[in-house]
Amino acid sequence: MINVRLKFVKGSEVKYISHLDLMRTFMRAIRRANIPVAYSGGFNPHPEMSFGAPLSVGLVSMAEYVDIKLEHEVELEELIASLNLSMPSGIRILGAAVLPERFKSAMALISHSKYTIYATIENADVQDIREKLTTFINQESIIAKKRQPKKNFAIKEFDIRPMILEMALEDCTEDICTFNCLIRSGSQANLKPEILMQAFAEYAGLDIKRTKIVRNDVYAEKDGRLLDLLQYVD
Numbered sequence: 001m002i003n004v005r006l007k008f009v010k011g012s013e014v015k016y017i018s019h020l021d022l023m024r025t026f027m028r029a030i031r032r033a034n035i036p037v038a039y040s041g042g043f044n045p046h047p048e049m050s051f052g053a054p055l056s057v058g059l060v061s062m063a064e065y066v067d068i069k070l071e072h073e074v075e076l077e078e079l080i081a082s083l084n085l086s087m088p089s090g091i092r093i094l095g096a097a098v099l100p101e102r103f104k105s106a107m108a109l110i111s112h113s114k115y116t117i118y119a120t121i122e123n124a125d126v127q128d129i130r131e132k133l134t135t136f137i138n139q140e141s142i143i144a145k146k147r148q149p150k151k152n153f154a155i156k157e158f159d160i161r162p163m164i165l166e167m168a169l170e171d172c173t174e175d176i177c178t179f180n181c182l183i184r185s186g187s188q189a190n191l192k193p194e195i196l197m198q199a200f201a202e203y204a205g206l207d208i209k210r211t212k213i214v215r216n217d218v219y220a221e222k223d224g225r226l227l228d229l230l231q232y233v234d
Contacts, residue, residue: 001038002070003099004079005106007230010061013090019054025088026066033082038069052106052218052229053113053185056192061215065106065229067099097230106229109220112165113185115193116178118212119201124172132204133169133179144199146192160199163191167200185218 010022017025027047030037039045048069055061076096083093121129136142142161147153163184170178183191193213201208219226 002073003067003101003103004070004076005065005067005097005099005230006080006083006093007095007228008064008066009090009092009094010055010064011090011092012060014088015058015060015090018057019051023049023051025091029083029086029091030068032086035068035079035082036071036074038071050105050107053110053190055215056194056213059193059213059215063094063215063217063228065110065218067103067106095230108187109229109232110186110218111184111188111221112182112219112226113193114180114182114216114219116180116214116216117193117197118214119177119179119197119206120175120209120211121172121177121206122175122209124175124177126169126172126177129172129177129204129206130169133167133200136200136203137164137167142199142203144195146195160191160196163189164196167196 014022014025026049030047038048040048050067052065055064076098080093080096087093139161141159142164143157144160145155145157148156164181165184166180166182168180170180172178179197181193181196183193183196185191194211197208197211200206218229220229220232221227222232
């Protein structure tokens with residue numbers, strides 16, 4: 001048996017498929033590519049796969065991860081090429097790494113995510129937005145709201161300030177403002193970029209018509225450093 005971690009893109013062509021559909025897509029691609037994936041035991045065997053932090057429907061990502069157990073060793077370049085030939089448009093394997101026999105899953109390792117958020121704001125005043133963003137970030141606490149579907153959509157308030165490491169306005173062009181942020185993500189603390197933008201819009205009094213969100217990368221924290229998951233194997 002051998003454990004392999006894959007890094008892949010989930011592009012705009014497939015941004016509306018669910019996490020469950022993504023898993024099914026990988027299973028079909030693995031079968032078509034004749035990848036020697038290992039299966040679990042029991043009455044309902046399934047491929048030994050474990051994905052990193054699930055991406056919200058409608059978001060694009062340049063850095064998703066999946067851990068796969070194989071029955072025997074394969075050349076990583078051949079594995080990547082075979083899977084890419086079997087994947088639908090919008091999903092592309094970028095890289096791979098062999099994991100040790102005992103390792104922390106991608107899901108367990110992820111602690112931070114980096115996003116680019118494109119927000120449509122009519123008659124945007126760059127200087128005004130930049131100043132409001134500075135005061136927004138400099139608050140000791142930032143109370144955000146989210147609806148809880150499992151609790152009759154009751155609204156929950158919580159402080160998101162500890163989960164924001166960086167947030168900056170890059171520029172505004174033709175009413176599209178580009179924000180970059182680095183936020184906590186994963187099992188220990190998880191802030192969705194949609195909630196972050198909603199909190200800022202309410203604070204700044206902005207009427208955001210629509211947003212496009214791209215996850216640029218996810219990281220694992222080790223000794224105070226943020227590492228790519230193909231680099232961090234533990």
